[in-house]
Amino acid sequence: MLPRLPVCILVSLPVLLVQGDASASSKKKSPPVPASPPPPPPVGDPSWSLGLRLYRALRSESSSVNPVFSPLLVASSLEALGGGSSGTTASQLRDLLTTPSSAKAGASTAEPLSGALKSLTNANGSSFHLHASSALFSKQAPPVSQAFAKESQAKFRLEHRSLGKGDSKADLKQLHGWARAGLGGLDGAPLPAEIQAKAGALIVANALRFKGLWQREFSEESTDQRTFLGKKYTKVTMMHRAVTSSWNGFNPTLSSLGQVCIGTLKTWKIWCKILEVPLWAGKASVVLLLPFHVESLARLEKLLTVELLSKWLEKASVMSVTISLPKANITSTLSLQKELSALGLTDAWDQKVADFSGVSDKSKGKLHLGGVLQWASLELAGEAGKGEENLEEEDVGKPKLFYADHPFIIFVRDNATGALLLMGALDHAEGEALHDEL
Template structure:
């Protein structure tokens, strides 16, 4: 090969690599937007009862439903694309390639946080699932399409699913499917479970944690273990909704917790009502936030939430998938199929833990001369989001309303 040919070859290779990177970057942006819109729609739907805590993983749910979408056709596919906001990208194979890259990035090993996302489809063994669909689940979603005997071994199938989920979530989610949740008419079960635990980039000192009152409402207060930290954080104030926004990075700064805390005179429902994906992006831009020394008070909490998603997804417009006779999953199987169950369970624990190095830095900061610091006191209901920095994907959404 001549030097000119080598030059052309290198140029073509570089162009191909650049084009591939640009394409994946563009589809990841589209996916982040689709996931974000879906996340906020779910937050508003799951959180209609303002007094309840909410916690779920929109990314895990969107990812698992995308597997089902891969086998959907016609109106079933159109409804799913609408609810999941996949129609923004044209809803084609690009979506699945995007999820392939996203899962590789999010589930990578060697991180300084613990994240377990378990997605799997369980199908009735008498239904003949297409090999092309099985292969695509494995290729794009690192997930298997597993056949079970729902007709004659219901309880065994239920326990098998629960055991699989428990193994994938460090034992934190042990009983995903309750007795009676599947029956001999079950044909297809979509399961997604999430377990997350991350250490703060700078820890809260356990010695500073003390019992304080959390204002659940104007008329109700409950005791919480309130953590305290004085350090430099990114924060901003959105006058439009009278709300402070604080960014708490996890160790390694690959993930952040974003907390939206309205003023005490502002109802959290007002914030939720005004929140759109466009505003979320605008309000949480790190380069537009101030970095300042802040006194942060945050309750220590643990949430474990479980949702039967059928009614929620139907209310958002995804109705055909659950109705035999209307559901079209001909890209999955030639048997008439409908989605029998979508169950989502999630677990989060927020406490003082951090790294020793960060604790040393914090100790030095605490030795500065005493002066006034802005306060961020989360002693009343707030929203929180856990975001993956590199992809801008919202991994988790939550509302802490009551201890």
């Protein structure tokens, strides 16, 4: 039998949940949020399109546990690299980032990515605490064009750095040192495979550490030890809150049953709960996808597309919700060469055919892509935004239950631009092991 939720402190926080009609009364002062909910994920946004495809490619590996990465940083760095490429190398990079809708409209992918980076930089410290860095490392390569370096830094915050003349161990030490600084002093996990950077290699590296700030905190009094039913059953700290919303006007028409959102694909269906929680001041949101039953995420992951997720969130209704989340820090270090190659980026890795003539005037036959590396950390904690202590409590009606005691998918998006900052999954929560199940 699944553990039951204890009596919670009733406080207020905006949420969106896909399910049937419900009512919530708001009588007192609310945290500062926009007048209307954020739009659903833009179908033509390159960060969502690339992010979901990369995620599915990563999850095709049975060893993938608790992955987390930044689609926005990967997409913006590849966009910058595409600006320094030509021929089939450029077309393959462009195809990675172009969606059917953006191709049809002839829209640029550079502008939305650059705009999202600026938006998140401006929101840092209000809705969340963020450390983020991107760099293009070169190994014994021709000089990088000043024009390319200047534009990449200005538009996409992609700095250029040179790897030393040492061996692979020296390269890894330098890369890990850079990642530690980019993560705000946090030591990232070792790379799953050693990087063997040959002369002429270009290595794209992203490092991101994120901690969201809620509208109201999950207080210590409302936390306790519970069982997380993941790949291993573990005892973890669970944070509980009853929350309500100050947003109104949603009338869902999506086929649903109570808190269950039903999606179909061919001959099978998956039931899940979808919860969107705007962070402090509403500048960013956390979106959680939780299978209705205790199971692995495999069936839900096969179903996910940007179009379907956008449709689900368009049908979201606003209501009071009792939410329980594990206190966790999801971290991962990824090398994305295999996944990007499977998505069509093939020429860039081959020094004989790669064309990065815009990166360096003397690059013909001398430059190639040697790696796309990602260090990321996503902390789920109870902290709220600045000024939360001055807010008055609100009445909460009869709340629905969102009890995240088993694996779930998590997104973090920028509400000003809709870009996907982070995506990941919690398959396993660290704690005292009980027994294996999933």
